[in-house]
Amino acid sequence: MDVLRSRSSRFVATLPTRLYRALPAVILGTLFNILDTGKLLFAPWYLLWRISLAAVAGIVYVYHEVLHTFLVALLALTTPSTLTSQLAMTLGGSRFPGALGAMLIEILPFLRGVATEIRSVLGDDHPGLIPTVMAAYALTSFLTGAAFILLGVLKLGNLVAYFPQTVLTGAIGAIGVSLFVLGLGLPFPPSATPISLSNAGSTLFAKSHLGLLAASFVPAFVLSVTLRSRRIELWTRGLIRSAYYIPVYLLVIPAIFWIAVRAVGFSKEHLIATGWLFTVDATSTSSTAIVATWNYWSLFDFRLVEWWSLKSAIQNIVLLVVIGVLNLPIYVPTLAFTLDVSYDMNHELLGQGAANIFAGVVGTVPNILQYSYSVYVTRANGGRFELSLVIALTTALFFVSGLLLPYVPTILASALVLFIGTELALEAAWEASKTLAWMEYAVVLSTLAGCTFLGFAEGFGVGIGAAALVYLLYGVIDSPARVTRWNEWNELQQVRDQDTDHLAEHPAAPAPVPGRLLSPRSHTPAVIMLDSASGTASATTHEDADVLRHIDACVLTLSGYIFFASVPSLEKALLAPPVPATFFILDVTRAHRIETAAARCLPRCVRELALKGRVLVVCGLAPGSGLHADFGRADIPFLFDPAAAGEGKSILAFATRDACLAWCEREHEKRVALGTKLEGLDDEAKQSAFKSFSRLFNFKLRTVLGPPGGESPEENAPAQEFERFIAAGGRITAYLPGHTISCTGILFVVEGQLNRVAAPEPLDTDQQRPSVQRMLSMLPHQTVRAVRARWSVFSRNQPVHERRLKAGDAFDCRTHSDGVVAEKRSVVVQVEGEELSAWALGKLNEGSRAEAA
Template identity: 30%
Template sequence: MLRRPPAPHISLHAVRDTTVTAVQSLPAVLLGTLLNILDGVSYGMIIFPAAGVFAGLGGTGVSMFFVSAIISQLIYSAGGSGFAGANGSMMIEVVPFFHILANSIAEDIGEDDPRAILATTILAFAFSSALTGLTFFILGALRLGSLIGFFPRHILVGCIGGVGVFLVITGFTVSIGMAEDDFDFSLVTLKYVFLTAQNVLLWAPALALAVILRVITHKWEYQLIFPMYFLAVPVIFYIVVISAHIDLSILRDKGWLFDMGTSHEPWYHFYTLYDFRAVRWDVFWGTLPTQLALLFFNILHPPLNVPALAVSLDHDVDTNKELVAHGYSNLLAGVLGTVPNYLVYVNTLLFYRVGGTTRVSGFMLAAATVVLLVIGTGPIAYIPVMVVGALIFVLGIDLVKEALWDTRHRVSWMEYITIASIMICMTVWDFVIGVIFGIVVSCVFFVVQSSQRKSIRTLHTGETVMSTVRRPGAHRAYLREVSKQTTIVRLQGFLFFGTITHVEETIRTLVEGPSWHRNPIRFLILDLTLVAGVDMSAAEAFVRIQRLLASKRVMLVFCGFSLESNVGRSLRNVDLLEMEGVELFATFNDALEWTENVYLRTWFSSQKTETRAVVLPGRQVSSLAFEEAVAATPRNMELIEAGWRTIARDHSPPDADVADAPEPYNTLVKVFSAYGRVDRDEFAPLTGYLERVCPAEGTVLWQQGDDPDGFYIVEAGVLRATYQFGEHTRPTQESMVPGTLAGELSALSGLPRNATCIVERQAIVWKLSIANLRRLEEEEPKLAREFTRLVLKAAKLDYDTLIAALATRQ
């Protein structure tokens, strides 16, 4: 016989714990209920405009407020939110957009068809909830919540300030019972509102209550002041009324109490306004621009409120999870025909501080709000208008203060102008226009601010930096003199029409006027390593620069990007990199190395010297612009004069006594003659300690970190050392050509190798091993000291060059 499975057992312990939690949550639930009443009466009453076909819908708006609050509260408390005591409520900042929707629909349909106006309007409200929910859900599900952070904060602040001004104006209109549409900034209206004694008596108490509250909260920050204050005001009001024996009907006629008429509609009355047959669909779809502006404004709040609340409560939450919860609550609100909602920062913070830290307290708050909903809107007729007006004034003043006062020392003057201009546009014209205007102004200011940033990071000549190629002393001396004909411009940031103008003007001054006559240049190196991108205007500016340089026979050398990068594609799109007289290198060092090679080959070509005897590293070019007959130009004359002062000495015919000297003596002369006299007889014994080695291309002479086995004197070929200084830094490369040393410092110091050295081109090197070096020091101490002195001199200059290259590297 089969037995039934046992029913789930609820222990007395669990019931007791839940009961204790519920009792402990009562203060928080009472506070949350009071806040919902205050918000519902204040902002639910103004969901619909108070004029025309929308007159008398204040109670309907309150019911819609409570339905939306209940939906969001249940979603958050059921586990949708990471905050156990999250408070959900209607998104009150959308009220101005609702008024725009309602008024535009009424204007398009006409006052003679109120049924169609109400049906279309309330459907538009519900559609805004569904659209908001769908957007929140997509952002959260795709984990794109962080994208909202890329939106300029000051635009949102300006929008918030605009809402604040709207609420301040609404505070005046609600207090005096004036239709919002009737308010404008004409002299007649301003006199009616601010100079009519009866109206002043109505709005002045509400404004005074708001100001007094903010004075109190400025001095005392006790969290219960706000709800206790607005509980006390109605009590005091009715004490005065009862003491003076004033008839409530008289107060209602004079505008001190809300006139709800004789209607006693149930909370679900707003569903009777839905009539899909009466909806004007052409007008409904015509509201999409406003709907999108409303959506744009809606989606900015939760990604900002949630992290702020997490910091205030010291509670880690997943912003994307909160967005999904907002998606569910707003989609459900749209399906159930009510207005958008969100997690309320201030209410949740107060709720937590009073003990509402559990999901039980959240469900209790939802139940209390249901009770408020079922009771209906009848009690609203007994709420003093000044209380609602004061609540609206308080929020409006807070938002205006947040936008204008709190930001005065926190934003730039451009951002402050943007905030103020958005508020003005929203107030004078329209909320949608204000948002669009703010975006446009921000874009303009962004262009202006970006244009003021320096796109030229540094500008200097080639005299201040050399490539990391170890060259003979005579070659280095020659390059130091002629490299002033190389100008280096290092750019940064994004190059666009606002920044490229300064770059173009700067380059133009280099090749025109006094600067050109004082120092004519041969190469212009543009280092784009720190450039994020190039727009079409900047790319075309580079084309103009190239044409200008070509007219002066100046070669344009780009470096710091690849052909497939964003910068490379932008420059290829204007065919710049295919133009004659334009070169591209991956790194700045490669570009500098190439220009130095060109200078050297130009000198040797002009002297009819066999250039193949001069081994140069890096990119090999069969035909160079400077391998031509040297004309009598200032640039060429400088090269000739510098060559005769430097290289010519090293390559002059040897004396008779050294013409027949075997290697490695000639190599020793090439390496050390720039640092001191290399006497043949004195250095003759050194040959016995050197070992001739002919490593093939690709041979690894040593790895970084290896113990040193000696150092090398390069007679022929090219060696390349690679320095890896850090795990996340790009390697630095150094070439060694004939007439230079390799591995000397680690060999002399006995410390591990600081680089990896390979043979780039088949080489002939003379190796002085550690054992032979020790033997030289013992057997020929005087020669060893002189030889070591020359080695250290050469090493010092080599490492000075390497350090300078590292210092100028980005």
């Protein structure tokens, strides 16, 4: 109770400060939610540019009284769809704390198609027409959510990591272009001619539209320039970098607008007719009709639903689900790349599935995570607390928007959309040009052009084809024989001689190079998994690599051309290795080129490894080499001076393997010395741990070893018992988080928590590159293994928690090949003596019998 009271008082005390810091993100998030309603008001123009500029003449909207009812219902459906998405993601459906969701606007043509098909079957006067269409809309949310959940359960989100980052960048640039075009036409009155390729110039620069265009474009342009100008940042002393700058700037626009309107004396009707204010139905502005206008639930009547008529709209329903599912794999990786954070696509799929199932329950349409909104809310320090406030504020506005919308100038929404579109387009077309090679940049531009002029799905296919062509050209360019200079050839030959020397055990083997780590075995595995064609990463862990085991290191080898497809295996080997290590050595000796997107994953991996007390170093990278230039183009900060290690965020790199291993050994010795100091297990602490061990496991020294010989003073009995325990083979050790426990006997956990890690299977060279016949013979066995690995988490026989050891647990290292790693600071007792081992074995058997019972 005291803890609850103290936390409540702390929350109340810090609430004003948190609200002050949350204000920018709350303002932006709420503006974005209001903006989606504006998109629906001008949905035809938006969709013509967002989906396909070439299909302008092919999209025909059916204007009918019934379909007008559906449009009004869609305006009411967008806010509940946004709220369900935001609520699901804020409660843990997304790993991005600033993730903002909204209705999936790309599906609007398919929603209209569903309504049109059902209307053609039932007729205009059928009483079940509107209830059937509303039930179909809710059904699309259920189906979309089920598709997301199925993909997440099957872990198919892992395939998203193999999408080329250049293609995703081009697709986001196309979204920026479409938003920019939407922003240009957003403030124009409904009577204006819709924008198309043929009349864009005459429509935009018409005399009646110039004022709207200037009032929208100039604020967006100024905002974009001030955020990108280094001189303005210095002149304002960093004021434009404040999280309040964008929200305050946007709120100044309507303030200036209404001051000017009052000064000139324009009437409200004139402003609506000329496009300066949104057109809102008069019934929506009356306080008595607010609930009736937005109460779309009144359109549901399941007694009148004609379920059989849904088969006529099955094509549009399927296309709607497919479009919804395809958008998320594009947004999530790009959002993670822009924010420079890691992501779990399977988690995002499950969270988005829950959001859409929730949307179906409340009877609204599908929703999805919004890339552009999430970027700016996150940059405004938005998190789960801030988005909780956005949910509350948006819910309140849901019921009073009919009263507020008439006072929101269209130029505010237009300026915001123009700004976001400009920033996204510049990120793809300008910022990417600073880091990408010209062939990689060509993929970005081709994807951007394809998505803009052919359609989003078609343009994405164009980008994939362009990426494949680029990688083919890289293979052709790198395949011819190259003339190597003497120093390069001599260095390469020296590396090969060193590899042979490390593997050699023959008496005639050359003497070790001075300064090299002495080892009777190899610090490099006898079998190194190399694949120059794909450039994948492989962890070199082997039972004979005693030097690596001694310094707790793992070697990852990269070879050939390293491109985006290498990123998943590299991140998995670094962030989720089969056996955790303290030092990860990335060997790029055999690599000759790396793609910018693949290189950019290193700083993120280094940052996450540092949180766990682990280090990534690179060896085989020569300063000034072509590979070093590739890393430099991606702004990877390498440091070639070991004496300056730890300064800034640089990654330590070595030209030779010997220098890298020597530095790792020195750092290992420092960590061991520091760890011994931090463990703090002096004699008194060890005696206290021995008492805890005796209490937890009911250990009685006199029963196990017998009474001590001779007499001893009573006050010295505990100390002498502890000394007898140590002399009989007991050992008490403390381990810091992340340390691997060298376990040779029976282990008892006294304090903390340990994790059992499956030992890597020995390398089988016959399975690395098998023949066709051998592969076919292995197929059934490998299939069964894959199914068991995939579904083991759902198996009752293999619970997830069984590999975790906590205080009071015991583990026999002699009968298990698993490794043991400390997850928290842990105190462990190990016994190896004959008498103590006999007692420990009996204790293990006793525990096994009790568990079986």
